[in-house]
Amino acid sequence: MSVASSASSSSSASSSTKSPKTEGLPFPRNMSDFEVEHSPSKTMSPKLRRRRQSLDYDPEAAFRGSVAMLVAAKARPFCVAGRIPVDPASLILFFRSKSGIAHSLDFPIDPEYDMPPSLEVLIGACRPHSPSGLEAFSEHESLFYPPHLPLTATLEIANHPILEAVRNTLFPSLPSGHYLMAVRDKLQVWLTGSGMRVQPRPNDMRVATLMVTLPVRFKGGNLVVRNADGGEEKHHARGGKPGDMEWTAFMADCDHEIEPVTRGCRVTISYAIHVKTFGPAAIQPDPLITPSDVFLDLLSPVLNMSRGRRIAFHLTSEYGISPADALAESLVPHLKGGDSILYHALKLYKLEPELRWSAGAYIWPVDQTVDFNVEIVDSPMINSPRNSVHGGITSKKNTGSPLRGMSSMSDSDGSTEDLRTKVERSGAIPIVSSGITLLSAASSPGGVGKERVPFVQNGELEKLVVNVLLVVYVS
Structure with missing residues (x-):
């Protein structure tokens, strides 16, 4: 007889007679004679479920989850209240x-x-x-x-x-x-x-x-x-x-x-x-300002006589944005004074004005910045006068001490031709060849707005004066 059958017979006899000795049996003496298996469909009691959840609780995982939810709520607030x-x-x-x-x-x-x-x-x-x-x-x-x-x-x-x-x-x-x-x-x-x-x-x-x-x-x-x-x-x-x-x-x-x-x-x-x-921003095309009838009457004959041509106006205000870091179009939300009024007036005539960087006789495309990060040109250093205008390019000298360690933009030739080469290499083209007619009066009461691009020339920090042109094609 097998061990299992012996165990079952001894189990059945235990109710009437004293059970025999169990030396040599493969289970301990104090083990219950009955084994119960619960059906898988039987649900766990709430108390046991809470106990099981408490045993499986991971404080570190809960902490990380709480932090994630807090960071998500902080990143995208959609409601705010106050008094x-x-x-x-x-x-x-x-x-x-x-x-x-x-x-x-x-x-x-x-x-x-x-x-x-x-x-x-x-x-x-x-x-x-x-x-x-x-x-x-x-x-x-x-x-x-x-x-x-x-x-x-x-x-x-x-x-x-x-x-x-x-x-x-x-x-x-x-x-x-x-x-x-x-x-x-x-x-x-x-x-x-x-x-x-x-x-x-x-x-x-x-x-x-x-x-x-x-x-x-x-x-x-x-x-x-x-x-x-x-x-x-x-x-x-x-x-x-x-x-x-x-x-x-x-x-x-x-x-x-x-x-x-x-x-x-x-x-x-x-x-x-x-x-x-109050400005000509792209998010909301319905501004709160409207140019006066007098201003529109002054603009109307200029547009009538410029049909089929691409014309440009200088902006008169300074906005403190580096042309080397941003496109000229980024100034649109910041336009102020007469620049904003002119932009709005052109919009009222269903025209599409655009802003471009300009320096002297050169103009940059609407999608380019004034980037002077070009290759180093190895040639002898030649001293040249500063604060002068050559070929339509204005260079302003910084009177501070010379900078060292800026060899990435060091100028190997201080001549006008070298500065013109830098401008052309950055993407600028002559205004004459661009087909743009620059409209300006002999004497402008408001002046011309100036932005500045720093560069190194002869070991010293210089600033190229850059203007902003409002360019529009009159159909």
Whole structure:
């Protein structure tokens, strides 16, 4: 008989008689006689599952995961909130009801303690967000004040640095010359038990939405914002408690909803945030300035007599951008003074102006910088006068001490021909051969703007004076 059969027979007999000696058996004396295998489909108890999870918990992995989520949220913020340092008692809301009677609403308000009649009139004039209209209106429906009825408040967003905070947080890479503008969107009301599901994103070219919570007491009604990547932020409102008023701003590509209000009444005013510019920037083609009729009348005959030609104007302002590091087109968002007005005027005539670097009688293509990083030319050093103009190239001497160790750009020949060679090697071509007609007066009251490109000549630091030309083809 095998060992297994002996063990099973001894096991069955153990209930009535004393078990025999177990010397030599392949298992210890105190092992249970029964073996139970659980079915794989049987679920693990919650206590055992929590114990198993606690045993498998890796503190280092959890720490790395938390850091990764924090860095991701820091890199792409999509929502920001803050407070307006205004006494709620100084806020007044003026509106006109459907009957044409004007009303004013004073704050702060506690609807459960004292419901102002004007607030009841305001709520009565509101309409539900439901597309089914008033017929399917529910008492738990979120409301909005009709946009065709007059509404204004003593709160002026422009008097507070809210938009600057939104710009610094949500739009840190917005180019210079761009500004945020807030346009009042609508007033919304949530009564007790009402909330708001995710609303369709507006298509009014806004870049963000700003919501200001008015000082009306309520509980619940949290604002939930979700971005396109699945990130979510929940803002717990203070419910109109005494103190500063609250505001929340989020990107235009985000979804938002309001959780049900448990007590009181939540009232908010939302604003659409748009990007505008005082300069001719590419992000927003609708600038805030318009050239005067007098300026357009002066420009019109010049364009009429220049049809079929490519003309150019000197810019008069200096912008402090090195032509060796950036294209001339990068100055477009920074244009100011008469340069900006001329650029706008050409845009009004449906022309396509472009900016180019120019030095003397040479001009660089629109897609090239003034790059003097060329090969070293081995030839004897020849002294030559400085601060002089030769062949249309202006070279300005730096009176400081000579620089050493800059052999990558050391000039082996101080002659005009060598400087002209550097300019041509960097991509510049003569203006005469480019087909561009430079328009300039005999005496310019504003002068010509100058930028400078450093280079080494005869062991000393020199600066080539570079101008900016506004070039346009008149069709």
